[in-house]
Amino acid sequence: MPAGTEAAFSMRGTLLRKNLMTALLLAPATLWLVVFLVLPFIAIAIFSVGERAPEGGYQAALTLAQYANLPARATAFWNTMVLAPVGAFACLLVAYPVAYYLALRAPERWRLILLALVVIPFWTSLLMRTYAWMYVLGGRGIPALLAYVGIEDVRLINTPGAVLLGIVYGYLPLMILPIYVSLERLDRRLLEASADLGATPLSTFFGVTLRLSLPGVMTGFSLVMILLLGEYLIPTLLGGGKVFFIGNALVDLFLQSRNWPFGSAIAITLVLVSVVVLIAANRISARLSGARRVDLI
């Protein structure tokens, strides 16, 4: 008995030490989260129930008028709700074949190099890369080449196509990498089994490969979608600032009309929408991977 008690005590000591250790290890991250996420969020929440000061800015108040005014930016919300999934889907269409090639088809010794080529552009600022597209699509880029072969006055910049191109280009690595990871872990024996059992390559792809990579697809999709919910740079630079997204509405409210409370109310709403999207994506992803387990047994 005494020996057992001793063991229990020492176990409790270890546990305490372990908890303390965990707390210490998590402290920097917690501090980061509190200072850069929780506190600003609280500030924005307080702003959102205030009033615009006469000269612009924030004036203390307790009103829900800003939230009642949300319909005034309905177009921006609507445009964003269209842009985010459409942009993420366009990204997916380009990213999947690339990830598939990288994970399953690329020669072993090239794989790391190709992967690096996907990631390296990501190290440069998105602003710089988008400016580069402005020149490629602008009058001195592709249209100048077209004019050289006799096709005059083609306008590529400031079109919806240019915006979509910029988005696919800008967010591609974020979509490729999660899909690559899920495909890379794929058990090749399953592909062989599928072939042995008489499935065509196409039905193997849809029945096995695609299904098993769906969690990666969902991760990439929700990652890109959440970032697109706050996008404003690409539509401004490649779309000419003609189509207004929530990101643009926020920039405008904080930097032009200086209506901080209304801007804050929109920001809070945007955060809530993002959370909903994230939860939905998680649910779908969980269900899909659950289905996978059943399939595998």
Place this chain on the structure above:
Amino acid sequence: MSKSYRDGLPISPEKFVDQLMRLKRGSIGRREFLGLTGLGVATAVMARELGIMPTPAYAAENLGDRMSIATWPNYHDPATFESFKAETGVAVEVNVFGSNEEMLAKLQAGASGWSLFVPTNYTISTYKKLGIIEALDMAKLGNFDGTQEDPRFTSEGTIDGTIYAVPKNWGTTGFSVNTKKLTKPMSSWKEFWDTAMAEGDGRTMVHDYQLTTIGNALKYYGYSFNSLKQDELAKAEELLLKVKPHLFAVSSDYQPSMRAGDAWMTMCWTNDGAQLNRDIPEIAYVLGKEGGEIWTDFYAIPKDAPNKPAGYALLNYLMNPKVAVKEHLANGAPSIDARVNALLPKEVLDNPILYPAADLLKPLEFGAAATLTDPGRAELMARFKSA
């Protein structure tokens, strides 16, 4: 044996170990060591960039080694800041803005980091009221001479007898047209808007700036550029919404698109109009005969400027007519200072873009302080942009 790919590199691993051993024996030269390790370059760069080594002193005050200015796109001769750095050791970081509203927003949010900025006439009273700009210490601005300036352009920098801002230059807001693409001669805002919906479809730009975009839409109907009247603004909004689908872009940085030939027509400030016309003669500058905006841009120092001594030093430097004349030649906007005008070449003074005929200037209006802070105009602009 074949040549190793390492041969061309600055140092091979073998050679490095060799050098290291020599270093351990104490036989490496200091210069060689610094060169090998890159420490020499690093020290030189750090000394220059981080101010470890003392920079040449300027007057009696310590100016530090860097400052930041907030200004407009294509607004300065970059050589000005280079020569200021050569003379004082202060590197100038340039922040570019598209509207006065944006500048105000940054200053209101606090800690803008600017030691000098370039507000337009109609904003200065608001800045003073909000207490975010300095009453200028004129003793530090020996190069400024108010008696040489036309008070028509300078009055808004002085409030209750105190000088808060000194002028950089004046100008107008008209529009630029690529006459090779849009051949019909134009002379009014009515033609600007009508052309935007016809021959200029998909090729016209308006400012991302409520003052000028709303103001010039108001001019279509002959209303005041500064109107705050509900019914007149409603008419302007109706026009803007009608034009919106035909626009190339809503942006205040229109020079790149005009130069590349993507845009054929844009709302335009004098200085940009002069630069575009100087480099591409077929891009003409037009003042609407109905009127529009006339403006003066000033220099002011924010109250929370992190480096006021450098802000004053740069401001004084820019007030030197010999420096200012180079700025005007590069920037293209007309000067207010008689001493600068005396130094400008005749072809500049005769340029109708810079110094338009008196009858074109007559109907122009200075922006009104109320339009800057009016929430109605801000919302109208947002509705236009989000339509």
